[in-house]
Amino acid sequence: MENYLGFEYFFDANKRIYYIYIISSFLLAFIYLLLNPKDKRVNFSSKLWLHKSAQVDYIYFFMVNLIKISLIFPLLLSSKTVALATVLFLSDHFGYQRINMSYEMVLALFTFTVFIVSDFTRYCLHRLLHTIPLLWNFHKVHHSAKVLTPMTFYRVHPIENVLFGLRYVLSIGCVSGIFIYFFGAKVGLYEIIGVNAFVFIFSLLGGNLRHSHVKFFYPKILEKVLISPYMHQIHHSKKHFNKNFGGSLAIWDYLFRTHLFSHEVKNIKFGLRKDQMKEYDSALKLLIIPFKMSKKATHNDNINNN
Amino acid sequence: MKKIVLVCLLLLSSLIAEEKVMKSILDNVLLQNVNSALNSAHTLEEDLKSDKKTQQLHEDFKKLVYSWKKVETFYLAADFNEDSIDTPRYIDVFHNLKENLQTQMQRVIDSKEDLEIEMYKNSFKSINALEYVLYTDGFDERRKELSLIIMKNIISRLGEIKEVYINDSKKFLSDFKWTNDVIINMLIDSTFKLRDWRVGDISGDSRKAKGIADNRRAEYYISSNSKNAIRAILDTHEQIMNSTEYDFADMLIENGFKKEVQLIRTDIVKAKQNLKYLQNENFESKEVKILYASLDKLHKSYYLSLVNALEINTKILDADGD
Numbered sequence: 001m002e003n004y005l006g007f008e009y010f011f012d013a014n015k016r017i018y019y020i021y022i023i024s025s026f027l028l029a030f031i032y033l034l035l036n037p038k039d040k041r042v043n044f045s046s047k048l049w050l051h052k053s054a055q056v057d058y059i060y061f062f063m064v065n066l067i068k069i070s071l072i073f074p075l076l077l078s079s080k081t082v083a084l085a086t087v088l089f090l091s092d093h094f095g096y097q098r099i100n101m102s103y104e105m106v107l108a109l110f111t112f113t114v115f116i117v118s119d120f121t122r123y124c125l126h127r128l129l130h131t132i133p134l135l136w137n138f139h140k141v142h143h144s145a146k147v148l149t150p151m152t153f154y155r156v157h158p159i160e161n162v163l164f165g166l167r168y169v170l171s172i173g174c175v176s177g178i179f180i181y182f183f184g185a186k187v188g189l190y191e192i193i194g195v196n197a198f199v200f201i202f203s204l205l206g207g208n209l210r211h212s213h214v215k216f217f218y219p220k221i222l223e224k225v226l227i228s229p230y231m232h233q234i235h236h237s238k239k240h241f242n243k244n245f246g247g248s249l250a251i252w253d254y255l256f257r258t259h260l261f262s263h264e265v266k267n268i269k270f271g272l273r274k275d276q277m278k279e280y281d282s283a284l285k286l287l288i289i290p291f292k293m294s295k296k297a298t299h300n301d302n303i304n305n306n
Numbered sequence: 307m308k309k310i311v312l313v314c315l316l317l318l319s320s321l322i323a324e325e326k327v328m329k330s331i332l333d334n335v336l337l338q339n340v341n342s343a344l345n346s347a348h349t350l351e352e353d354l355k356s357d358k359k360t361q362q363l364h365e366d367f368k369k370l371v372y373s374w375k376k377v378e379t380f381y382l383a384a385d386f387n388e389d390s391i392d393t394p395r396y397i398d399v400f401h402n403l404k405e406n407l408q409t410q411m412q413r414v415i416d417s418k419e420d421l422e423i424e425m426y427k428n429s430f431k432s433i434n435a436l437e438y439v440l441y442t443d444g445f446d447e448r449r450k451e452l453s454l455i456i457m458k459n460i461i462s463r464l465g466e467i468k469e470v471y472i473n474d475s476k477k478f479l480s481d482f483k484w485t486n487d488v489i490i491n492m493l494i495d496s497t498f499k500l501r502d503w504r505v506g507d508i509s510g511d512s513r514k515a516k517g518i519a520d521n522r523r524a525e526y527y528i529s530s531n532s533k534n535a536i537r538a539i540l541d542t543h544e545q546i547m548n549s550t551e552y553d554f555a556d557m558l559i560e561n562g563f564k565k566e567v568q569l570i571r572t573d574i575v576k577a578k579q580n581l582k583y584l585q586n587e588n589f590e591s592k593e594v595k596i597l598y599a600s601l602d603k604l605h606k607s608y609y610l611s612l613v614n615a616l617e618i619n620t621k622i623l624d625a626d627g628d
Contacts, residue, residue, distance in 0.1 A: 091498060096499070185488075
């Protein structure tokens with residue numbers, strides 16, 4: 001029952017809203033607000049936390065969690081299946097290979113590669129969600145949030161969950177398969193409380209402030225490498241949907257020219273165009289509207305083609 | 307408090323079990339197999355010296371092949387001591403030699419030169435060279451001398467392996483994570499070579515063979531000991547994964563991999579049963595495909611167990627968007 005309500009999210013280090021990450025974000029926010037008292041009013045306001053959009057986020061979190069548990073997770077491939085398929089493919093085509101390397105090196109290399117590959121595929125998929133009209137219909141759900149709270153992270157359509165799930169399974173499965181092929185049983189991860197060490201550190205650095213109104217940013221030089229919370233808030237602003245697609249690392253945005261530093265943007269307004277917002281004002285609508293829009297777009301395409 | 311004591315006891319019993327298994331592998335597999343190979347080698351050497359009939363020598367050779375293959379299948383000396391990496395290649399050159407050993411050995415046999423000079427290459431002192439010397443044409447005095455030189459090398463190399471197992475086993479008996487990994491890697495390595503090198507390449511089923519079968523590619527084509535070698539390899543897997551004592555597989559079962567171990571055990575039994583399809587060393591028979599398929603399944607089962615056993619937590623903070 002607990003699983004269906006989603007309470008375990010607060011006690012699972014693999015989840016964004018794990019209590020330790022929330023505490024660390026809270027501490028960072030506290031320091032930020034001490035230094036920027038003018039932002040206190042917005043962040044402590046009940047108008048933010050009880051905003052209609054935030055309320056939709058809370059209800060939507062429980063609804064989608066139910067859908068994920070009962071419909072999506074059972075259907076998703078396991079990354080182990082992909083890893084096995086990869087290692088067998090390599091073994092069949094290139095014979096048996098082993099690279100001799102110390103445990104510590106293999107562990108460090110695998111931990112780093114998993115983090116990098118996952119972050120890069122996340123960037124790619126995120127960008128595709130913005131550029132392919134059909135996918136944008138679904139990703140709009142996430143961008144329809146008028147205010148940002150840590151729960152906005154879960155304001156994602158189940159179809160998008162499936163896509164991110166597939167991305168994860170395929171990319172991590174392939175990486176694991178390749179490593180197992182070359183290093184066999186030596187493969188492992190450096191973990192902190194059961195989480196990839198890199199991910200844990202990133203989450204501590206204010207992962208939950210990405211979806212908040214705390215304009216916490218890093219020094220410019222660091223923002224070339226890491227996405228600061230404010231850089232992600234910029235991505236949510238109406239004018240900059242096409243910037244800062246990165247998850248943890250900013251290098252992809254920097255490389256592919258979609259990068260925007262925090263200091264380059266002063267004022268941001270979240271959400272979609274005013275005329276579109278009314279279509280996203282309830283949790284149920286968030287689930288249904290992408291399908292309606294996609295159907296409408298297909299219908300229009302057919303008319304144009306005829 | 308009770309919980310802490312219980313966890314400590316569980317950890318302690320798990321450590322004791324692991325140490326027991328590794329000690330058992332060292333004594334009952336590694337040392338037992340190398341001792342057995344040394345005995346076979348000494349017997350052949352003695353029978354050569356006492357001019358036993360060729361039939362007896364062939365019988366001795368068959369036993370040597372069987373016992374050597376068991377050593378080679380589960381060769382951990384290279385992991386115990388890096389200096390031992392090349393030792394198996396000084397005994398066995400199957401898949402490790404580009405030249406035609408048979409032509410070269412015939413030249414050595416036909417030559418009138420002193421044997422000590424003629425036998426300058428390591429490959430001339432291998433079990434594969436011995437096969438040629440023992441099984442082609444008539445067995446004369448020169449072939450006997452040649453065989454004794456080869457046997458001297460094989461015995462010396464086997465002795466080196468035994469020494470490594472005795473003197474350098476400290477890490478094997480204490481660093482269980484490393485030991486587990488070394489064992490699993492070796493089992494996977496062995497099943498790949500068994501499937502492709504020793505069956506598929508000959509029956510035409512491997513990717514490299516491209517459907518062309520050729521019995522002459524068999525490991526012991528001249529002496530018809532290829533099936534004997536395959537049986538030895540499968541028996542070695544059984545020694546580790548399905549022995550009568552508390553073994554490596556039992557330890558895996560205790561760690562929650564019962565399903566995987568059962569799969570491997572079934573596959574080993576099945577592969578051994580399917581050896582019957584390899585009749586008269588004829589790999590070109592269509593029925594050998596059944597044996598190949600069972601070896602393929604065994605190889606994949608090992609990989610499946612490895613993937614499941616690695617417990618890689620690759621989760622990257624939810625599979626959600628951003």
